[in-house]
Amino acid sequence: MASGRAFRFILITFLTFTLIDCKVFTRCQLTRELLKNNFHQKTFLSNWVCLIEQESDRNTAAHTVKTSRKQYYGLFQVSLVEICSPLGYRSIRAMLMGKLVECLRLECSEEIELTG
Numbered sequence: 001m002a003s004g005r006a007f008r009f010i011l012i013t014f015l016t017f018t019l020i021d022c023k024v025f026t027r028c029q030l031t032r033e034l035l036k037n038n039f040h041q042k043t044f045l046s047n048w049v050c051l052i053e054q055e056s057d058r059n060t061a062a063h064t065v066k067t068s069r070k071q072y073y074g075l076f077q078v079s080l081v082e083i084c085s086p087l088g089y090r091s092i093r094a095m096l097m098g099k100l101v102e103c104l105r106l107e108c109s110e111e112i113e114l115t116g
Contacts, residue, residue: 060075
């Protein structure tokens with residue numbers, strides 16, 4: 001249950017930051033942004049900031065290519081291949097609505113075409 005909530009938080013944060021505005025946060029800005037986006041686990045806030053620094057250096061436009069099938073995006077370096085799997089897509093679709101779902105669907109279509 002907790003891992004499901006953490007996944008939703010990571011995904012919503014990823015989509016919010018990458019679809020709206022690409023930027024590099026300072027630690028203070030990132031903390032404020034996490035709190036503004038309903039991050040309620042203040043005890044672990046410093047851990048999340050540290051995780052984001054290690055994954056993307058607080059850059060929402062971060063893009064890492066390990067192989068043609070392994071590409072990671074955003075603050076948390078989320079893989080579209082994993083998210084776009086039928087199971088991952090269904091869980092995302094269940095919690096998001098409107099344009100975010102449409103943008104994700106388009107991203108998944110492009111990713112699937114690129115990776116075959």
